[in-house]
Amino acid sequence: xxxxxxxxxxxxxxxxxxxxxxxxxxxxxxxxxxxxxxxxxxxxxxxxxxxxxxxxxxxxxxxxxxxxxxxxxxxxxxxxxxxxxxxxxxxxxxxxxxxxxxxxxxxxxxxxxxxxxxxxxxxxxxxxxxxxxxxxxxxxxxxxxxxxxxxxxxxxxxxxxxxxxxxxxxxxxxxxxxxxxxxxxxxxxxxxxxxxxxxxxxxxxxxxxxxxxxxxxxxxxxxxxxxxxxxxxxxxxxxxxxxxxxxxxxxxxxxxxxxxxxxxxxxxxxxxxxxxxxxxxxxxxxxxxxxxxxxxxxxxxxxxxxxxxxxxxxxx
Amino acid sequence: xxxxxxxxxxxxxxxxxxxxxxxxxxxxxxxxxxxxxxxxxxxxxxxxxxxxxxxxxxxxxxxxxxxxxxxxxxxxxxxxxxxxxxxxxxxxxxxxxxxxxxxxxxxxxxxxxxxxxxxxxxxxxxxxxxxxxxxxxxxxxxxxxxxxxxxxxxxxxxxxxxxxxxxxxxxxxxxxxxxxxxxxxxxxxxxxxxxxxxxxxxxxxxxxxxxxxxxxxxxxxxxxxxxxxxxxxxxxxxxxxxxxxxxxxxxxxxxxxxxxxxxxxxxxxxxxxxxxxxxxxxxxxxxxxxx
Numbered sequence: 001x002x003x004x005x006x007x008x009x010x011x012x013x014x015x016x017x018x019x020x021x022x023x024x025x026x027x028x029x030x031x032x033x034x035x036x037x038x039x040x041x042x043x044x045x046x047x048x049x050x051x052x053x054x055x056x057x058x059x060x061x062x063x064x065x066x067x068x069x070x071x072x073x074x075x076x077x078x079x080x081x082x083x084x085x086x087x088x089x090x091x092x093x094x095x096x097x098x099x100x101x102x103x104x105x106x107x108x109x110x111x112x113x114x115x116x117x118x119x120x121x122x123x124x125x126x127x128x129x130x131x132x133x134x135x136x137x138x139x140x141x142x143x144x145x146x147x148x149x150x151x152x153x154x155x156x157x158x159x160x161x162x163x164x165x166x167x168x169x170x171x172x173x174x175x176x177x178x179x180x181x182x183x184x185x186x187x188x189x190x191x192x193x194x195x196x197x198x199x200x201x202x203x204x205x206x207x208x209x210x211x212x213x214x215x216x217x218x219x220x221x222x223x224x225x226x227x228x229x230x231x232x233x234x235x236x237x238x239x240x241x242x243x244x245x246x247x248x249x250x251x252x253x254x255x256x257x258x259x260x261x262x263x264x265x266x267x268x269x270x271x272x273x274x275x276x277x278x279x280x281x282x283x284x285x286x287x288x289x290x291x292x293x294x295x296x297x298x299x300x301x302x303x304x305x306x307x308x309x310x311x312x313x314x315x316x
Numbered sequence: 317x318x319x320x321x322x323x324x325x326x327x328x329x330x331x332x333x334x335x336x337x338x339x340x341x342x343x344x345x346x347x348x349x350x351x352x353x354x355x356x357x358x359x360x361x362x363x364x365x366x367x368x369x370x371x372x373x374x375x376x377x378x379x380x381x382x383x384x385x386x387x388x389x390x391x392x393x394x395x396x397x398x399x400x401x402x403x404x405x406x407x408x409x410x411x412x413x414x415x416x417x418x419x420x421x422x423x424x425x426x427x428x429x430x431x432x433x434x435x436x437x438x439x440x441x442x443x444x445x446x447x448x449x450x451x452x453x454x455x456x457x458x459x460x461x462x463x464x465x466x467x468x469x470x471x472x473x474x475x476x477x478x479x480x481x482x483x484x485x486x487x488x489x490x491x492x493x494x495x496x497x498x499x500x501x502x503x504x505x506x507x508x509x510x511x512x513x514x515x516x517x518x519x520x521x522x523x524x525x526x527x528x529x530x531x532x533x534x535x536x537x538x539x540x541x542x543x544x545x546x547x548x549x550x551x552x553x554x555x556x557x558x559x560x561x562x563x564x565x566x567x568x569x570x571x572x573x574x575x576x577x578x579x580x581x582x583x584x585x586x587x588x589x590x591x592x593x594x595x596x597x598x599x600x601x602x603x604x605x606x607x
Contacts, residue, residue, distance in 0.1 A: 011445075014445060015445055015448045015449070018445060018449070019449060022449070022454070023457075026457055026458070026461050027461070029458065029462050137590070137591075137594070138587060140590060141534070141586035141587035141590050142583050142586075143538040143541055143542060143586075144542075145541065145542055145545045145558075145561065146541075146579045146583060149561060149564070149565075149568070149575050149579060150575075150576075150579065152568060153568060153572050153575060153576075157568060157569055157572075251450070251452075253450075254450035254452050254453040255450070255452040255453070255542075258542055258545065258546065261545070261546055262565060272456070273546050273547075273548075276456075276460040276548070277547070281461065284460055284461070285457075288453055288454075288456075288457040291450070292449065292450055292453055292454075295448075295450040296448055296449075299448065
């Protein structure tokens, strides 16, 4: 176990190193004079000198990397030359919105996927299993940005539910009920995508587990179907589910923002797209770095949880 | 002389599983739908379609009618025609990116699994590190800095981003095949590495490759749609399914058709690709466990 953990941590450090090099190098993909592009052609010499110093542009590129890394380790991701706010504080303001959205969506997805997978696995290829199967397969082909458009069309426009439409976001601190309403559509959209994955993974694992001998044993002892499902079959079947959840939650942090874009919910993703459109490159770089590290950390944490659920994995 | 003749005749063995899952009529409907989309994309210029860029200010945001099958958008362009032309972008990105991904990932994956040793160790750990990197954020980041954006750059970025995934699938599939008796037999007979790789291994991993390719194309098309929806793909007025949906954002209330029809086109295309890929995988009995 200890050796496994050490190996994983070394790998984590390696990946974060590569991410930092990649995020650092993004700025150098820009064509032409970097200070002019980032600050615009009208920037004052004083501002240009400030950026020059921040990025260490007068030094060779590998030294620039260490200048940048030093700043990042001190929590300094630069200052946006458009909003004049520090990139770090912009990210700190937006991140909770993403976390809330992901949290609600995951609660919904698991609440739907676990009972439905159990129902399906009880009679594989039965009528209910076929309906669930066909339905989840179809949903697999509907990208989240289409789900959110259709939900807005039918729920906020046709039915006229308040706080669900475009640009009606309410902050949690100002009115939490209205906030939940404005989070409902994006959370449901992300929940649908996650649900499909969880349902399919858990269903096939449950079917495999239910054919094991210890289940037959439990049945012959007269233990109820429900107890067998929850107490005997669920835990050994949940390893792949947890793996899928790790990848999926990471994916939501990296790509779930698509649903914020339409409704103008000011989370990280919306901020990222706005920054791209305003050529606010330092902010883009900062968000890319933070989100990438976040995704890798989430995967790392889930690897741990999987090990606790099924210790055989670390022993290989 | 006779020796040459024998080795020429010695055809490579392609493994056939004993019982195949039937493909079913739905499979052929999906194939037909993909074919129809391809024909539309290729012959869009020749077909009797309206000009996808022509703005008819006399009919703005009109619903479906005989004259405009799917109605018109907010500046009077024919939605049906724009959807047919828009399929060009999706098809080009989907298959173009997978061409790059498989072009690089397949030879690397096969070589790594066949040679094993240090090459395999280094290559595989490198690819797994790349896999940990969130692809969508990397794609968006590179596309936002590598300006100006073009269809070719999008294909290149997504194509390279898909290499680690393709590598993993092909390597695992090759590993499973390369321990089979007929590969060992070929080696014992003194077949060259080249021959084993191309004539023995390649045909046997092809079914896995093809079904993964189709699902990959669907994933890439969805990704391009997302980029276009965010305004990061081909620039207007070139129609693509994603940027049509993007343009519908501002007129959702007055003209839902502009959102519904391109969404439908995109989803049906993805559904067909996924279905074909899934059926082929079952047909050739390639279970997830094996991969």
